[in-house]
Every structure is written in C-alpha cells, then in structure tokens.
Amino acid sequence: MSEQSQRTDKHNDHGAANAPVGSGDPVSASKLGPDERERNWERLGSETFDVVIIGGGVVGAGAALDAVTRGLSVALIEARDIASGTSSRSSKLFHGGLRYLEMFEFGLVKEALAERELMLTKICPHLAKPVSFLYPLSKPVIERPYVAAGLIMYDTMGGARSVPRHKHLTRAGALRMVPAMKKDALVGGIRYYDGQVDDARHTLAVARTAAAYGAVVRTSTQVVEFVKEADRITGVKVRDVENGKETTVKGRVVINATGVWTDELQRLSGGRGRFKVRASKGVHLVVPRDKIPSESGIILKTEKSVLFVIPWKSHWIVGTTDTDWNLDLAHPAATKADIDYILDHVNTVLATPLTHADIEGVYAGLRPLLAGESEQSSKLSREHAVARVAPGLVAIAGGKYTTYRVMGADAVEAAAEDLPGRVNPSCTQDIPLIGADGxxxxxxxxxxxxxxxxxxxxxxxxxxxxxxxxxxxxxxxxxxxxxxxxxxxxxxxxxxxxxxxxxxxxxxxxxxxxxxxxxxxxxxxxxxxxxxxxxxxxxxxxxxxxxxxxxxxxxxxxxxxxxxxxxxxxxxxxxxxxxxxxxxxxxxxxxxxxxxxxxxxxx
Known part of the structure; x- marks a missing residue:
C-alpha cells in the first residue's frame, strides 16, 4: 500500500471515529460538544498526524479543511476559541479590495474577487450575502471618470458575476439612495457591490466542516513546546487550558497559522522566521440602523485609508482605523482617539452626526501584515507569505480574510514537501461548508x-x-x-x-x-x-x-x-x-x- 493510500485510509478511519456510533453520515462528525472534546484529547495523544495546524482563525481552519479533504490526517489546535482573534473582529466583508487597485496590486484584487464569487455562490451562500456601497463623488468632472475606471476594472476582473455591475448616480439619485448624507457632501455617486459575512460564524463553519471530514479540532489547547528529533520538528507538546493536562501531539509537519502571533510562535520553536509580521489595529463601531437612513452602505476615502459604513442586520458597522499596535495581542483595546477618528470622518458626510451616545458596540482587531515594505501600516502588502522555516515546520502569514482558502491551500502545498508520497491537489473550491447543502x-x-x-x-x-x-x-x-x-x-x-x-x-x-x-x-x-x-x-x-x-x-x-x-x-x-x-x-x-x-x- 502506498504512503498516500495509507494516509487516505487513516483519514477515513478518523471520520468514522469522530462520528456517532451507528451513524452513516460523516457530516455528523462536525459536532464539537463536550463528549467530542474528550474524545479528541485522546486522539491527540495517541495518533500521529500528517499535519498539525496551530491557530484556530480562518487561515488555520482553512488549512485544516484543505489538508483533510486532500486525504491527510489533521489536527487543528487553538489556545483560545475558534476565531477568538482577528477572525471575529474584521470588517466582515468578502471583498476584492477596491483600494488595492490604486496600489497596483491587481493580482490580489483578481484573486480576492474570484474567492468572493465562490463564497457567494458555492461555498457558503447561507453565510455570505451581496452588499451594496455608494461611493460618493465630491469633485465635479474629474473624479467620476477616475473612480469609474477603477470600478470598470473591478467588474471586469470578476466583480460583476453574481452581483450587479456598478451604476452611476446623479446627486439627486445618490441622495435618494442615501438620504443620510449632507447635500453638499457629494456631487454624485457610483453604486457597486461586494460581499458580506459574519466572520466568526464563517470561521466556525470552516472548522466544523474540517471536523466533518475527519480533522481533530480542539480549542483551549495551548502549544507550550515544540518536539524535535535532531533538527526536525516532529510535533508539539500541548496543555489543556481548562484542566491543566498535557500531552504530546505527533505530526509529520506542523503549520504555524497563528496570525499576529506568528513571530512569537516562531521564537518558541527555537528558529528564525523567513518574514516578520506587524500588527495593525482596526477599530469598528456598531450603531443602530435608524441612526443612518440609507438603502446602501457607504465607502469613504480618508487621508490614511478608507472608511466603510456597512449594513449589518438592524445595525451599521462603521470603520476602520489602521494604526500600529505593539501591546497585548489577545485583547487589543480601542481608545477614545480611535472612536473620535471614526466619528469625525463619518460625520463629514452625514446630515445628522453620530455621537458617542449612539454607539452600541465597539470592537478592535489586529491585522497580521507582512512587515518591512512601508512605514505606514495601511500601505503594507495584504498578500500572504508561506515559508518552510525549518524541517517539519511551515509558517503562513499576511493576506486578507477573503483569500483564506487560497492561503490554506498554499500552506498545505508547502507542508507537502515534508510528507512522503504524493499529496492530492486542493479541492476546497468544490467543498461547500456545512449548512450550505439544501x-x-x-x-x-x-x-x-x-x-x-x-x-x-x-x-x-x-x-x-x-x-x-x-x-x-x-x-x-x-x-x-x-x-x-x-x-x-x-x-x-x-x-x-x-x-x-x-x-x-x-x-x-x-x-x-x-x-x-x-x-x-x-x-x-x-x-x-x-x-x-x-x-x-x-x-x-x-x-x-x-x-x-x-x-x-x-x-x-x-x-x-x-x-x-x-x-x-x-x-x-x-x-x-x-x-x-x-x-x-x-x-x-x-x-x-x-x-x-x-x-x-x-x-
């Protein structure tokens, strides 16, 4: 029997072990309750996995799903909770990144638009929904053709498949669509579409889908040490955060998908990384829907980045900021200055200004940006990097939420170098997440x-x-x-x-x-x-x-x-x-x- 066949058989056994006794439905293995948690602890300590993934954010979950659907045996370990870091604190968009066109990152935009289309139509149509934005034009004559050129490119690169193409509006038409705006804040507008998702629920769905196909998924499980044989990483020692128990997880290759913790984990492994990760803080405000009368979201350019007003059920999400953060990575804190920055900028266009009293919620997240390209975090590349930093250890960082599936696939491709035999190609472009079927x-x-x-x-x-x-x-x-x-x-x-x-x-x-x-x-x-x-x-x-x-x-x-x-x-x-x-x-x-x-x- 070939190495690949052995891995595939092992994967199938995992799926059966994780499913309820007598169940013929492998998707039932997606359940992550207390009983499954105990069973998964035993599996962590008793099996040897092809791939051990550290980090339960969207990239780690995406890598787990990618690996397990290639026929590999997989363990996904998270010290806190699924999506407890960056992946629950994003702008909650599947988007191409219109602003990246100005940075000439055309490849990133095209890739992101292709992923957005997959999410809206095949992978998670129950979670991802189209959302419209008004781009208000503030300068007569010259601004409209400039913005239109970018949106034509956006649509042509894949932005107008399952969503409508952009549409030009007069000032009267834009104000009818967004009556919340000041009349003197725009001379016209252009409406375009992107995608929206509840990031935490989506990340959870990716992780549970990986579990459905046989991956061991375990939270509150902290990596405390890397296990080595000679110069090779052969697993990790983990601690159950809830009860203090420890065990060793054996793996043929370990993937570090910890986002803003990438450098810290690399130091724990005793090696030097191939790239550095820089944390950029993004703050968002949540306000009631009736505070901004509008049929559409709004996108505004600022001197530093862009500001979104995003419809969110019976609320609006308004953000974001983009500033360096060098303090506690688990609990980034929003300041009064952050909140004032958002209010000041959005109020430049609103007829009825938002106040601190209007704010229902505030959240702050950290973007894991690849460092070294610019002193301004908003100009750092959102493209991701993958490196085999040591025998048996792969690291992935950077990127954006929208392209998590591509990042996961790239990480597994790099990990395949440490696996014997042929590894099947990625197939997650054809794998709907749990809940999508029907x-x-x-x-x-x-x-x-x-x-x-x-x-x-x-x-x-x-x-x-x-x-x-x-x-x-x-x-x-x-x-x-x-x-x-x-x-x-x-x-x-x-x-x-x-x-x-x-x-x-x-x-x-x-x-x-x-x-x-x-x-x-x-x-x-x-x-x-x-x-x-x-x-x-x-x-x-x-x-x-x-x-x-x-x-x-x-x-x-x-x-x-x-x-x-x-x-x-x-x-x-x-x-x-x-x-x-x-x-x-x-x-x-x-x-x-x-x-x-x-x-x-x-x-």
Whole structure:
C-alpha cells in the first residue's frame, strides 16, 4: 500500500471515529460538544498526524479543511476559541479590495474577487450575502471618470458575476439612495457591490466542516513546546487550558497559522522566521440602523485609508482605523482617539452626526501584515507569505480574510514537501461548508418551517442565514425541551436583552459548536457583545444558567463566568475612554482572563 493510500485510509478511519456510533453520515462528525472534546484529547495523544495546524482563525481552519479533504490526517489546535482573534473582529466583508487597485496590486484584487464569487455562490451562500456601497463623488468632472475606471476594472476582473455591475448616480439619485448624507457632501455617486459575512460564524463553519471530514479540532489547547528529533520538528507538546493536562501531539509537519502571533510562535520553536509580521489595529463601531437612513452602505476615502459604513442586520458597522499596535495581542483595546477618528470622518458626510451616545458596540482587531515594505501600516502588502522555516515546520502569514482558502491551500502545498508520497491537489473550491447543502430550498420553505415549529417566518430566515441546513439540529435540540401543554419549546424564546437570538442558539453553541465559556457564546457564536447597548451584560445570567449543566459548571463556576464577562465589558468600556493605546491596554488587561493560559510567547 502506498504512503498516500495509507494516509487516505487513516483519514477515513478518523471520520468514522469522530462520528456517532451507528451513524452513516460523516457530516455528523462536525459536532464539537463536550463528549467530542474528550474524545479528541485522546486522539491527540495517541495518533500521529500528517499535519498539525496551530491557530484556530480562518487561515488555520482553512488549512485544516484543505489538508483533510486532500486525504491527510489533521489536527487543528487553538489556545483560545475558534476565531477568538482577528477572525471575529474584521470588517466582515468578502471583498476584492477596491483600494488595492490604486496600489497596483491587481493580482490580489483578481484573486480576492474570484474567492468572493465562490463564497457567494458555492461555498457558503447561507453565510455570505451581496452588499451594496455608494461611493460618493465630491469633485465635479474629474473624479467620476477616475473612480469609474477603477470600478470598470473591478467588474471586469470578476466583480460583476453574481452581483450587479456598478451604476452611476446623479446627486439627486445618490441622495435618494442615501438620504443620510449632507447635500453638499457629494456631487454624485457610483453604486457597486461586494460581499458580506459574519466572520466568526464563517470561521466556525470552516472548522466544523474540517471536523466533518475527519480533522481533530480542539480549542483551549495551548502549544507550550515544540518536539524535535535532531533538527526536525516532529510535533508539539500541548496543555489543556481548562484542566491543566498535557500531552504530546505527533505530526509529520506542523503549520504555524497563528496570525499576529506568528513571530512569537516562531521564537518558541527555537528558529528564525523567513518574514516578520506587524500588527495593525482596526477599530469598528456598531450603531443602530435608524441612526443612518440609507438603502446602501457607504465607502469613504480618508487621508490614511478608507472608511466603510456597512449594513449589518438592524445595525451599521462603521470603520476602520489602521494604526500600529505593539501591546497585548489577545485583547487589543480601542481608545477614545480611535472612536473620535471614526466619528469625525463619518460625520463629514452625514446630515445628522453620530455621537458617542449612539454607539452600541465597539470592537478592535489586529491585522497580521507582512512587515518591512512601508512605514505606514495601511500601505503594507495584504498578500500572504508561506515559508518552510525549518524541517517539519511551515509558517503562513499576511493576506486578507477573503483569500483564506487560497492561503490554506498554499500552506498545505508547502507542508507537502515534508510528507512522503504524493499529496492530492486542493479541492476546497468544490467543498461547500456545512449548512450550505439544501439552503436555497429551505429558504423557499421558510413559511412551512415557521408553522411547524411555532416561530415567525422572519425568525426562520434569520436562523437559515446563520446555520443554513443545520437549522434542523437547532429545532431538534429545542424539541428535546418541550413546552408545557403542547406549547412551543422555551428554547425558541428570545434571549434576555437580545431579541434577535433564541435560547436554543446559546445551547447549540455548547452542544455542537465547541463553546466552552460564556464569552464564547456572547461574543462569537452570537454577536450580542457588539450588537446591544448593554454588550451582553443583561443576557449573561440567563445564558450562563442555560449552558451550565452541559458544561458541568457548579454554582460557583457559573457565577465566576458571569462576573468575568461583566468585568470584561466594564474594562472594555473604560478602555474606550482612554486617550492612547498604552493607557487603554492597561485598563483592558484589568479584566480577568477567562482561560488559564500559561504565560509564554504564544499565550
């Protein structure tokens, strides 16, 4: 039997091991509940994997899916939570990057547009949706042909396949579309389309799809040491952050996909990297939808970068900033200066200015940019780099969220040099994420589903855009907790303080989606932490008490989770009143760390 056949057989065995006993459905292996977590710990310590991937962001998850669907055995390890870093704090767009045309990065734009098309049509149509933007023109005559030339190129390179082509508007037409704008802020406009996604849920879907095909996916699992034989990396020593247990994970090749932690992890391996990663902080504000009357998003050029006003359900996301960050990588803090910068720039075009009182949520994320090309972070390349930094160790960094699938494939290609035998080509361009299969038909059946389960049709459509065809698992979970006298399940009631979400979603987060802490549910499985003015504090107790039995929490642990979350929100609020990064970072770090990570270069 060939090496490749052995790997493929091993992969098939993994899929069977991860599926429920007697199940003939390999996709059922995507469940990431407490039982699967225990089983995966045993697998980490007892098997030798073709590929061990460190980092549960979108690139790490994408690499795991790419590798496992090539027939390789895969372990994906994350110290915190899936998408707990950059991949839950982006602008939430699948976009070509219109501004990169001005930097002559045509290859990056074309690649990103191709990926955007795949996401909208094949890979995750339940999660990715078209979104329109108005580009307001402020200068008569000269600006329109210049911007139009860029948008013609954008459309020609692949931007107008499943979305409409750009459209020119007069000032009156632009104001009808975006009545929120000042009349003197534009002389006309051009409307174009990009794609939008809930980044945290998408990253989770990628990771769960990798699990469905046989990958071991485990969070709260921190790499504390690299294992070597002579000069070769042969695995990693990991620690379960929740209970302190340690084990060694053997791997034929290790991929470092830790984003802004790339350099720290490289130092832990004892080697020198082939490139440096520079963290750039991006801050976004969330405001209610009625604060900006508009039928479309808005894109504005600033002196440093671009500013987006992005429709987000019953809210707007406004951002972003682009500044160097050299402090705590796990909890980047937004400052009053960051918030004022965004408000000042967006208010130059709004007839009714936004104020601090209008802000529901604030979040800050770090872009992992390749360093060394420019002193200005906004001009650093968003193209990615892959390097075999040592025998058995590959690193990947840079890039942008939209091109995660290409990055994952490139990382596995580089890792293949350390694997015996032939490795199959990447096929993720043809692999829909869990929930995509049957999604369109279910949208057409939304009224029937609503009637069957006693919920409003708009609620079903909302759930379909978050879970796709996995909505059936959500309803099955609710059915296990029936209401009294034939009433609908209490799990189909809204979460306290967060009417857009159901209690079933919070429970599903821990039974199927790997959430281990209250913060995981409120900040990533749902987006309650940024979509409500209380930022989740009014939901914390109800959600914590709901998930406590599944996670084995006693009363003291439940209280600790609630208190810890409330302290996190308080620290974030206070940090957002501080004038600079240093003081904001100091305040933010006063909140307790909910995961017991060791103090190390990758903690």
């Amino acid at each position: 999604y369109t038909a279910l949208v057409n059946q939304a009224d029937r589903l609503a009637s069957e389960h006693g919920v409003h049709p708009y609620r079903v459509r909302h759930l379909l855009d978050r879970y796709g065809s996995r909505i059936h698992e959500l309803f099955e979970l609710a059915a296990q907790h029936p209401g009294e006298d034939g009433a609908p399940s209490p799990l189909l009631q809204p979460i306290a303080g967060a009417p857009e979400y159901l209690l079933a979603e919070a429970l599903y987060a821990v039974t199927h989606e790997g959430a281990l802490h209250l913060e995981d549910v409120l900040a990533r499985r749902t987006r309650i932490s940024i979509e409500t003015s209380h930022r989740g504090t009014e939901s914390a107790q109800q959600v914590a008490e709901l998930i406590a039995p599944v996670l084995g929490w006693d009363a003291a642990t439940t209280k600790e989770e609630i208190d810890g979350y409330i302290a996190r929100v308080a620290a974030e609020r206070k940090s957002q009143t501080e004038p600079d990064d240093e003081s904001a970072d100091e305040v933010r770090l006063q909140a307790p760390e909910i995961r017991d990570l060791l103090v190390s270069p990758v903690a």
